[in-house]
Amino acid sequence: MERKFDEELKELSGMLIKMGSLAQTMIHKSIKALVDRDKVLLSEVYQLEESVNYMHVEIDDFCLKLLALRQPQAGDLRMITAAIKINTDLERLGDQAVNIAQRTESLLERPAIKPLVDIPRESTIAQKMVNDSLDAFIKKDVTLAEDVLTRDDTIDDINNQVFRELLTYMMSDHSTIPTAIDLIFVSKNLERIADHATNIAEDVIFMAIGKDIRHHLSIK
Amino acid sequence: MTKKLIIEHLNAWFGSVQALKDINLNIEENSVTAVIGPSGCGKTTFVRCLNRIHEVVDNARISGKVLLDGEDIYASTSDPVLVRRRIGMVFQKPNPFPTMSIFDNVAAGIRLNGIKKKNEIADAVERSIKMAALWDEVKDKLYKSATALSGGQQQRLCIARTIAVEPEVILMDEPASALDPISTAHIEELMQQIKDKYTIVIVTHNMQQAARVSDYTGFFLLGELIEFSKTPDMFTNPGDKRTEDYITGRFG
Numbered sequence: 007m008e009r010k011f012d013e014e015l016k017e018l019s020g021m022l023i024k025m026g027s028l029a030q031t032m033i034h035k036s037i038k039a040l041v042d043r044d045k046v047l048l049s050e051v052y053q054l055e056e057s058v059n060y061m062h063v064e065i066d067d068f069c070l071k072l073l074a075l076r077q078p079q080a081g082d083l084r085m086i087t088a089a090i091k092i093n094t095d096l097e098r099l100g101d102q103a104v105n106i107a108q109r110t111e112s113l114l115e116r117p118a119i120k121p122l123v124d125i126p127r128e129s130t131i132a133q134k135m136v137n138d139s140l141d142a143f144i145k146k147d148v149t150l151a152e153d154v155l156t157r158d159d160t161i162d163d164i165n166n167q168v169f170r171e172l173l174t175y176m177m178s179d180h181s182t183i184p185t186a187i188d189l190i191f192v193s194k195n196l197e198r199i200a201d202h203a204t205n206i207a208e209d210v211i212f213m214a215i216g217k218d219i220r221h222h223l224s225i226k
Numbered sequence: 227m228t229k230k231l232i233i234e235h236l237n238a239w240f241g242s243v244q245a246l247k248d249i250n251l252n253i254e255e256n257s258v259t260a261v262i263g264p265s266g267c268g269k270t271t272f273v274r275c276l277n278r279i280h281e282v283v284d285n286a287r288i289s290g291k292v293l294l295d296g297e298d299i300y301a302s303t304s305d306p307v308l309v310r311r312r313i314g315m316v317f318q319k320p321n322p323f324p325t326m327s328i329f330d331n332v333a334a335g336i337r338l339n340g341i342k343k344k345n346e347i348a349d350a351v352e353r354s355i356k357m358a359a360l361w362d363e364v365k366d367k368l369y370k371s372a373t374a375l376s377g378g379q380q381q382r383l384c385i386a387r388t389i390a391v392e393p394e395v396i397l398m399d400e401p402a403s404a405l406d407p408i409s410t411a412h413i414e415e416l417m418q419q420i421k422d423k424y425t426i427v428i429v430t431h432n433m434q435q436a437a438r439v440s441d442y443t444g445f446f447l448l449g450e451l452i453e454f455s456k457t458p459d460m461f462t463n464p465g466d467k468r469t470e471d472y473i474t475g476r477f478g
Contacts, residue, residue, distance in 0.1 A: 007476050077434055079461045079473045216463030 011076050018068060018089055019144065025061040025096045026140040028054055030133065032103035033199060037129040040110040040192065041122055051107040058100035065093045081213075088213035092143065095202040095209075099136065102195045102202070109188045109195070119175060119182045125189065128164040128196045131157060135203035142207060146214040154207040161200040168193040230255040230395060230425040231276060236290035238271050238280055245271040247449045249290070253395075253442075258417055258426045260440035260457065262433060264477060267446040269429045273397045276427065277313035278306040294395070311339075314393035318400040320380035322372035322387070328355075329368040331383055335391040350390055358386035359416045378409020385416065389424075396420075398428040402435065414439050433473050437461045445469045 032054045039047035069090050072078065078086055135154050142151040172186040208220050231253035238246035246268045253259050261269040274280040275288055278299060291298045299309045322331050332351045341347055351368075355361045360382040364375070372383055381401060388396055398417075402410040417426055417439050430436050436443050437457060444454040445466075453460065453469045464470045471477050 009475060011475070079433065079437070080464050080470045082474050083462060 011072075011078075011082065014072060014076070015082065015085055018065070018072070018086070021061060021065050021068065022089060022092055022096065023140060023144060025058060025065065025093070026099075026136070026143075028058050028061070029096050029099040029103065030136055030140075032058065032100050033106070033129075033133055033136065036103045036106040036110060037126070037133075037196075039107065040113060041126055043114055043118075045111070045114055048107045048111060051103055055100050055104050058097060062093060062097040066090065069093070081216075084213045084216060088143075088209040091209050092206050095205045099199055099202050102199050106192050106195045109192050113185060113188045113192075116185050119185050122189075124164050124168045124171070125193055125196070128161060128168070128193060131161055131164070132196045132200045132203065135161075135200050136206075139203045139206035139210065142210045143213075146210070148211055148214050151207040151210040151214075155204055158200055158204050161197055165193050165197040228255040229253070230295065231427075232291075232293040232296075233276075234291040234293070236272075236275060236288065236292065238268070238275050238288045239286065240271075240283065241285040245449055246275065246288075249451050251444060251451060251454045253425060253427060255425050256422055257441040258421050258428060258439050259442045259444065260436035261427065261429045261444050261446060262431075262436050262472075263446035263452075264472065265431075266448075268449040269446045270399055272446065273315075273399055273427055273429050276395070276397055277310050277315055279310070279315065281306075311391055312393055313395040313397060314388035314391065315397040315399065316381070316384050316388055316401045318403055320377055320384050320404070322375075322380050322383050324371070324373050326372060327369045328364050328372050328375070328383060331372045332386050332390045335387060339391055351386075354386040354390040355383075357389050357416075357420055358382045359412055359419070360386060376409070378405045378412060381405060381409065381413060382416065385413070389420070393424070395425045395427065398426065400429055400431060403431060410435070433461075445472060447472070 032051050035047045035054075036051050038044065039051070069086050072086055076082070135157050138150055139154045141147065142154065169190055172182075172190055175182045176186045208218075212218050229252040233249055233251050233253070236246055236249040237244065249272060261272060263269045271280060276292055276299075280286050280288060288300065290300075292300060294309070294312065298304065299306075299313075323334065326334065329351055332354050333347050336347050336350050341350070352361065355364060360379060363379060364383075367374075372380065375383060381404075385396075385401070402413045405413065414435065417428070420426075428436075428439065440457045442454065443457045443460045445452045445460070445464075445468075447468055453464060453466045455465065460469065461473060464473060
């Protein structure tokens with residue numbers, strides 16, 4: 007039996023997907039601005055953040071109403087609690103993209119100290135993690151969500167490598183310090199983006215099968 | 227945790243129609259167990275088997291065992307009257323004795339149990355009505371007719387009457403389904419307050435009520451027990467697709 011409530015849950019999914027795609031666009035544009043040294047893209051990132059912030063509030067409000075009016079149980083309840091948490095992660099994704107954009111603004115004021123290799127690679131993996139975690143959400147695909155979780159270590163490794171490499175630049179030439187620090191922060195922002203994708207993937211698993219795998223605790 | 231009731235391979239029939247099929251479950255002492263399921267699933271028949279009320283219907287019969295503190299209430303040596311004293315019941319519609327006063331409604335069972343001293347009876351009546359969270363509302367009109375009370379008050383009076391004979395288990399068959407939300411809240415609160423003294427089994431159509439009041443929930447469907455688990459588990463992550471469909475309202 008198709009319920010009116012199912013329509014509302016679909017609407018909620020649709021809102022999260024829309025917000026997710028806005029956040030993804032923000033990340034994409036902020037990194038592209040850095041790699042292509044294109045300042046114009048940065049203002050687009052800031053504009054998109056307003057929409058993401060608006061949806062953040064809108065989705066929480068919708069979830070609150072569904073909880074109050076539908077008193078959901080079982081899978082419906084898990085879906086809405088997961089939506090509330092994913093909503094927060096999506097908003098943070100937007101914040102990370104804004105942080106990258108701000109660092110990029112500062113970076114574009116100075117010449118590059120080296121061609122960017124690891125950061126674009128880190129960015130590609132992190133963006134794919136975000137994309138796949140949202141895909142897993144739409145399809146309630148536990149296997150894909152679990153796959154996202156396995157990729158977090160790669161991101162951590164690249165982030166560490168970026169840090170070590172830029173450290174050697176800073177030690178050999180003090181004039182590179184401002185640029186290197188900005189890049190270290192960008193790399194850290196990407197690492198945080200991957201963490202948010204991981205959170206989303208964990209919430210998808212909870213939503214789909216009711217298993218809480220966070221922090222490797224086995225409460226249930 | 228102590229198992230107050232152990233139900234083993236319980237089957238029940240009305241004539242040739244089988245209402246319960248091979249039910250196995252344990253009822254924990256000092257807990258509230260909710261029984262849920264769609265109309266005709268056998269949940270009322272199930273609780274009526276727990277204090278031998280099922281068998282009073284013509285052609286009704288059962289097979290299997292119901293162990294109360296380890297002893298089969300259906301053993302040939304078991305006295306149904308004694309069983310019903312230990313396992314009391316509150317019905318869907320409040321059914322106070324209409325010709326009796328509020329006081330006598332509660333006192334009747336105490337007197338039947340052979341207690342004769344007036345002050346002892348009065349104490350037990352007061353204690354029971356207080357436990358049923360009704361005392362403040364009726365203390366000034368104890369000798370008025372019970373039928374003068376509201377539906378919610380009558381139901382709490384019936385609970386007081388059940389408690390008065392000091393049963394060990396209280397069966398409640400949709401005790402709040404005919405009541406307004408405030409009276410329902412009273413009854414639900416009452417169950418929480420008295421469960422440390424009794425073992426409660428409640429049949430309810432209202433899933434939110436089962437979620438609010440119970441520690442364990444059993445889901446019945448077409449005479450079978452589909453799932454029995456801790457209530458928080460049942461309402462967050464049911465194990466069976468049919469349970470999920472029922473509690474999320476997809477059923478039918």
